[in-house]
Amino acid sequence: MGDGIYWPTFFFLLFSALACGFALAVVFSRNVVRMAFYLVMSLASTAGLFFLAGEDFVGAMQLMIYVGGTLVLLIFGVMLTSQKQFVEMKTPAGQWIVGLVTGCALVALLWMAAFETPQWQPISRAEAEAVAVQPTATPIGVALTNGRVDQLDQPDETLRGGMSSYLLPFEIVSVHLLVVLIGAAYLARAKRRSPSAAAPG
Amino acid sequence: MHHFMLANLLTEPVGVAHYMAVGAVLFVCGVLCMALKRNALGVLMGIELVLNGANLNFIAFGSRFLRGEGQGLGLDGPLMALFVIVLAAAEAAVALAIVLNFYNNYDSVDIDRADQLQG
Amino acid sequence: MVIGVARTDFEKLEVYQLAERLADLTWRIALHWDQMAKATLGGQLIRAADSVGANIAEGCGRGSYGDNRRFAKIARGSLYETKHWLRRAYSRDLLDAGQIEQLRSIIDELAPRLNAYIRSIGRAACNPKTDTTDYGPRTTHMSTLVDDPRVIEFDVRTDEMLVNMGPQHPSTHGVLRLVLRTDGEVVSEVTPHLGYLHRCAEKIGENLTPRQWIPYTDRMDYLAGMNMNLGWSLTVEKLLKYEPPEKGRHLRVIIAEMGRIASHLVGMGAYGLDLGSFSPFLYAFREREKILDLFEEVCGARLTYSYLTVGGATADLPRGWLQKCEAFLEQFEPIIAEYHALLTTNSIFIKRTAGIGVMSPEMAINFGTSGPVLRGSGVDHDLRRDGEEIYTAMYDGYAFEVIVEKDGHYPKDHKYPAVPHEAVLGDCWHRFYVRMLEVVQSIDLVRQAIDRYSTAEGGYGEPRKLTEKLPKGEAYLETESPRGQMGFYLVSDGSSIPWRARARSSSFCNLSVTSDLCRGCLIADIPAIVGSLDIVMGEIDR
Amino acid sequence: MAEFLANYLPAWLAYMVAGAIHVGLIINLVAVGALVFIWLERKISGRIQDRLGPTRVGGKFGWLQTLADGLKLLTKEDLVPGGADKMLFRIAPYVSFCASIAAFLAIPFAGGDYPFIVQHVNTGVFFVLAVLGLEVFGVILAGYASASKWSLFGAMREAAQVVSYEVPLGLCAVVPVMLAGSLDLVVIGDVQQGWFTNWLIFHDPATFLIFWVYFTCATASVNRAPFDLAEAESELVAGFHTEYSGLRWSFFFMAEYGSMFSVSLLASILFLGGWNGPLPITEWLGLTAANGDIAWYIGQVLGVINVIGKAVAGVCVMMWIRWTLPRLRIDQVMATCLKYCTPLAAAFFLGAVAWQWSLPGRTFFGLLESPAELQSVSEGWSDATAAATDEDEPEASEDQTVSSEPSRKVAAAKLTGAAALQIASTNLQGGK
Known part of the structure; x- marks a missing residue:
């Protein structure tokens, strides 16, 4: 089995190709509704990559919140503002050229950086297969409330204490979401059409 | 570039670098969207892509399958990713509100026309 | 800066x-x-x-x-x-x-x-x-x-949309076309368009003798063909100054009230359908089928009867028919409770109909509505009691109370489900309720008529000859059809063929309120409101 | 399965074959399930409405009626409206269908150490809900791409409705998760083994009530009457699928029936004991792993029959409701969600917490002790958490794990996959 296909890699290639392909489609598509669709596909494929990295919980989160919530929101926006002339808007060719050159350069740079760093190399197949599958939700749940399961073996007592939990950020995010919720409700509130302020001209 | 970039794909596991490469593509696509789209909603989608690319890096660094036991960020990775996802949802709502208000006032979603603050 | x-x-x-x-x-x-x-x-x-x-x-x-x-x-x-x-x-x-x-x-x-x-x-x-x-x-x-001040303005501005509801649409009862101006789900304007079922019936009436025109009246309100026959027959009889024998009078009451039951059953079932409840429709049709069976036995037809005619009816009731009819009523009466359970008192049904499409009594009168639509708004008017002599004579001596909310309550002759507190007089719920109560009342009337019919002496009437000359003059008569006040107008120049034949349709006036009732409501309320008017396009377009 | 096949085939082929078999099974489950459900719906609606339903095709009960309809749909012309966005119009049914199928990936049909499940995801509940939520995309795309106003109305309604109902649905699903201490559907199913008194619906009054909230929300989230506003035929002609014909239309239908089935499966696993029958018959008959593979296998198949039976019962109830009740209006649907379902779900959630706290270690409305088997499984865990008695919120396993130093160590050790069931069952008993 030593040189058989390593399936996670196969699926990594599949999902990354989908994610990148649809991301490019978002860039190159001119129709805003199709862009939204490609974005959904790209985000869903990224969720697949999360699953492959062993983070089911975040993957499911991505599907639920990102793909489900955010994109529905976006599509609402698209539909509310979709008139013929906005569905397709052209960008001047000059901008395209500059953008693409810069983009390619940036990608090249980032790839160089990623692949040149020895610590970021893959581990061997034997090592990868030895990694035990663990529940993902429980440690995250624990980390959000009480403490860090993965830091229990931390020899440094002070460090361990400092990394005890994410309770505060969690609360901040909750309050933040509440604020956004209220803001959204405020935005979408209905008001009666006020009687016109008719003054004699 | 090192040999592992494409050499043993299909038979060997991928590493953090591969995830980062995908993340880089998503990130750059997002940036391009933000830069090139005239439609405000397109820009919004670009932001989502950028955040998603960044998220991929957090996940990659946090994963035990990519860097081995005890080497990665541990729980910081997925937790940061979670916060990013949640905040991205909030950000999308707010940004959409801005876009809709802009549309209400200007009858347009062309961000090139949102130039009131320029001198 | x-x-x-x-x-x-x-x-x-x-x-x-x-x-x-x-x-x-x-x-x-x-x-x-x-x-x-x-x-x-x-x-x-x-x-x-x-x-x-x-x-x-x-x-x-x-x-x-x-x-x-x-x-x-x-x-x-x-x-x-x-x-x-x-x-x-x-x-x-x-x-x-x-x-x-x-x-x-x-x-x-x-x-x-x-x-x-x-x-x-x-x-x-x-x-x-x-x-x-x-x-x-x-x-x-x-x-x-x-x-319209009722139109709500949102901070998120949306564009208005013109939507064609019909003429091919599941809930416009045939070929009605409603043009809706909507903002999201809110409808700001409804314009009904007619004419998709126009067959020149009135013009044809000027080329046929009155008896030959009877089949065309069947096809006006095709859900209550018997009542249409009756209306036209009585109009011609008014011109002829003919009075049918007593037995024929009771026969007509039986048939007309059975027709009313059959028609209201469709109205009820189809209304359930409009609100997304399919089963009551089939329950209603199951019972209606039995009525149609009875009618078939009487005249051979199930939908376009041409049974009641000038001078009486085309034939007497067959032997044993009355027993069957009574058996049917016996079996049908307890079933009405099921309809009440499925629709009238169902809480979703109440949510969908109570307080929706409220029509004030003044508005109902001003628009010339009639029938259950009028009575649903609390106007005490029923041609069976308030009509012309020649029509009310038919119901002479019958015990019945007009189904209308008077002094805050409906007639208490039977046990009816209570009016929910959400319901406002004149809303869809009341229009529906009036129809349901009228069914019960019609059952009573049929029973009374059966008694009288079986004891009455003499013949059931004699159909007029096709070629019989009409006296010179004109006659107009309105009868209480299931949908309201159905008027026929006849002008004769002395020949056997009317010089003018016209019909005044109840559904036409009832439909005219839609644009006023539907303004500012939600799309889902449109079928609820239009359905509660219980229109038949054949009668509107003629 | 792949490991088994690898004995006979090259490894790469074994994986592919195993994958293909799983995918084939799921697609068959959804497609055949849809066939059966459509037939069932016709029969049930027929019986409800005093009719016979299909009687001819395929013999006495019209078994093959749906198949015949399917053939008809296959041969129908595949119409695309002139003004439509053709690409999105064509792809939309597949998006819905894929989302509906994908939910089955993580739904177990029998539990134990080797559950019958395509992919054992340890955040199963969450995954299924997330994937089911994606179905709305196909509908939105279909509505937008059809270039029909009715379709657009349907799509907007669906989007608003499904997104809103995910909130109470999630809240309801969290209660069994909390009681079992795991997001893993296999674990949640397994903690309910034994008599029906162990079913989570009977755990306490709050879970009993929240089950009905869950069922309401599930009905709404899969667009069934009285919440079928996206395709309300009396208002929107046919809503989002007005312009669809033939096979593409049938994909929407399969997706609808597929998601009906999956939310019912979820209900049966989360609340109704999953693969555990009302009586512990498999145990009485000795159909467990201890008595050999064949006994175990029969036991598992009984479990599959159990869970599918409960799910089909759930689907039948949905059909019964559909043919009985009128449809709500969109604002009433939203009010039902925001004014009733969400607060009720939240209140019952707190109720379940309170019950669990005040009556730990008891099931069936607190009338019965949890069975000894379940307690013995969790003894090790109880020892580990014995120190954690000064807890603020003893109902959540997370809190118990890391309150004091010694228990933290054990907690870390326990947090590996196999211990999930133990956490769960401890949790079910209150953990003290």
């Missing part, structure tokens, strides 16, 4: 350009009016239209945003005033179609742009840059000639 207000030139503002066009157009239109119109309407109109642009310009020239906004609002006021004068002009027939179209297109564009402009002042100041790119006229923003 803040954009200097003074340096912006108002000529480039699109709102201003539109206002100019509006002012000039009204001038050109008013130029051709007569002296009277010019002096009254024309001057006011032109002054109002001119003031729109003038105020925009004046606002632009002022130093502060506050002033500018104030003048822009005055401009908006003037625009509304212009609309008012245009409406007057329209109602006094001073505008032709082309002019209306032109004005509408300008105002449709100007009104939202002016609103956007007002909102943008201070943020965008008077910067013409925000407004110069022409994206062409937007779809449709606000109804120009109908400004």
Whole structure:
């Protein structure tokens, strides 16, 4: 089995190709509704990559919140503002050229950086297969409330204490979401059409 | 570039670098969207892509399958990713509100026309 | 930095350009009016239209945003005033179609742009840059000639949509076409369009003898063919001054009330269908089938009977029919409780119908509605009691109370489900309820009629000969058909063929309330309201 | 399965074959399930409405009626409206269908150490809900791409409705998760083994009530009457699928029936004991792993029959409701969600917490002790958490794990996959 296909890699290639392909489609598509669709596909494929990295919980989160919530929101926006002339808007060719050159350069740079760093190399197949599958939700749940399961073996007592939990950020995010919720409700509130302020001209 | 970039794909596991490469593509696509789209909603989608690319890096660094036991960020990775996802949802709502208000006032979603603050 | 207000030139503002066009157009239109119109309407109109642009310009020239906004609002006021004068002009027939179209297109564009402009002042100041790119006229923003205060404005502005509901639509009961102007789910205007089922029945009536026209009356309200036959027969009999024998009179009551039951069953079932509840429809049809079986036994037809005719009926009731009819009533009466459970008292049904499409008694009368639609609004009117002598004579001696809410309650002759507290008199729920109670009442009437029929002496009447000459003159008679007041009008020049035959349809008047009832409701309420009127297109278009 | 096949085939082929078999099974489950459900719906609606339903095709009960309809749909012309966005119009049904199928990936049909499940995801509940939520995309795309106003109305309604109902649905699903201490559907199913008194619906009054809230929300989230506003035929002609014909239309239908089935499966696993029958028959008959593979296999198949039986019962109830009740209006649907379902779900959630706290270690409305087997499984865990007695919120396993130093160590050790069931069952008993 030593040189058989390593399936996670196969699926990594599949999902990354989908994610990148649809991301490019978002860039190159001119129709805003199709862009939204490609974005959904790209985000869903990224969720697949999360699953492959062993983070089911975040993957499911991505599907639920990102793909489900955010994109529905976006599509609402698209539909509310979709008139013929906005569905397709052209960008001047000059901008395209500059953008693409810069983009390619940036990608090249980032790839160089990623692949040149020895610590970021893959581990061997034997090592990868030895990694035990663990529940993902429980440690995250624990980390959000009480403490860090993965830091229990931390020899440094002070460090361990400092990394005890994410309770505060969690609360901040909750309050933040509440604020956004209220803001959204405020935005979408209905008001009666006020009687016109008719003054004699 | 090192040999592992494409050499043993299909038979060997991928590493953090591969995830980062995908993340880089998503990130750059997002940036391009933000830069090139005239439609405000397109820009919004670009932001989502950028955040998603960044998220991929957090996940990659946090994963035990990519860097081995005890080497990665541990729980910081997925937790940061979670916060990013949640905040991205909030950000999308707010940004959409801005876009809709802009549309209400200007009858347009062309961000090139949102130039009131320029001198 | 803040954009200097003074340096912006108002000529480039699109709102201003539109206002100019509006002012000039009204001038050109008013130029051709007569002296009277010019002096009254024309001057006011032109002054109002001119003031729109003038105020925009004046606002632009002022130093502060506050002033500018104030003048822009005055401009908006003037625009509304212009609309008012245009409406007057329209109602006094001073505008032709082309002019209306032109004005509408300008105002449709100007009104939202002016609103956007007002909102943008201070943020965008008077910067013409925000407004110069022409994206062409937007779809449709606000109804120009109908400004309804009930229309809700959201901060998130959405575009209005014109939707054709029908003539092919599952819940428009045939070929009714409703044009809806909607903003999201909220309907701001409903315009019914008719004529998709027009078959020139009235014209045909002028080429046939009265008895030959009976089959055409079947096809008017095809759900209550018997009642249509009866209406026409009585009209002709009124002209002939003919009075059917007593047995025939009771026979007609039996048949007409059975027809009413059958018709209300369809109305009830189809109403359930309109609200998304399929099963009651089939329950109703199951019972209706039994009535149709009885009718088939009587006359051989199940839908277009041509049974009741001038002079009586085409044949007597078959032997044993009365027993079958009684057996049916016996079996049918307890089932009504099921309908009440499935619909009348079902809480979702109440949620969907109570307080929806409320029609005040005055409105019901003003629109000329009749039948359960009228009585659902609490107007105590039923032609079986209040009609002409020749018709009410049919029900002479019958014990029945008009089904209408009087002094806060319905007749207490039977045990009916209580009126829910959400229901308002005149809403869809009450119209439906009246129909349900009328079914029970009709059962009573049929029972009484069966008793009388079986004890009555003599014949059931004698159908008139086809070629019999009609006396010279005219006759008009209204009868209480299941859907309301069904009138037939007959003018004779002395020959056997009527010189004029006309029908006055109850559904037509009942339908006319839709645009008023449906304004400001949700799309889902449209089937609920139209369904509660229980219209039959065959009768409307004839 | 792949490991088994690898004995006979090259490894790469074994994986592919195993994958293909799983995918084939799921697609068959959804497609055949849809066939059966459509037939069932016709029969049920027929019986409800005093009719017979299909009687001819395929013999006495019209078994093959749906198949015949399917053939008809296959041969129908595949119409695309002139003004439509053709690409999105064509792809939309597949998006819905894929989302509906994908939910089955993580739904177990029998539990134990080797559950019958395509992919054992340890955040199963969450995954299924997330994937089911994606179905709305196909509908939105279909509505937008059809270039029909009715379709657009349907799509907007669906979007608003499904997104709103995910909130109470999630809240309801969290209660069994909390009681079992795991997001893993296999674990949640397994903690309910034994008599029906161990079913989570009977755990306490709050879970009993929240089950009905869950069922309401599930009905709404899969667009069934009285919440079928996206395709309300009396208002919107056919809503989002007005312009669809033939096979593409049938994909929407399969997706609808597929998601009906999956939310019912979820209900049966979360609340109704999953693969555990009302009586511990498999145990009485000795159909467990201890008595050999064949006994175990029969036991598992009984479990599959159990869970599918409960799910089909759930689907039948949905059909019964559909043919009985009128449809709500969109604002009433939203009010039902925001004014009733969400607060009720939240209140019952707190109720379940309170009950669990005040009556730990008891099931069936607190009348019964948790069975000894379940307690013995969790003894080790109880020892580990014995120190954690000064807890603020003893109902959540997370809190118990890391309150004091010694228990933290054990907690870390326990947090590996196999211990999930132990956490769960401890949790079910209150953990003290």
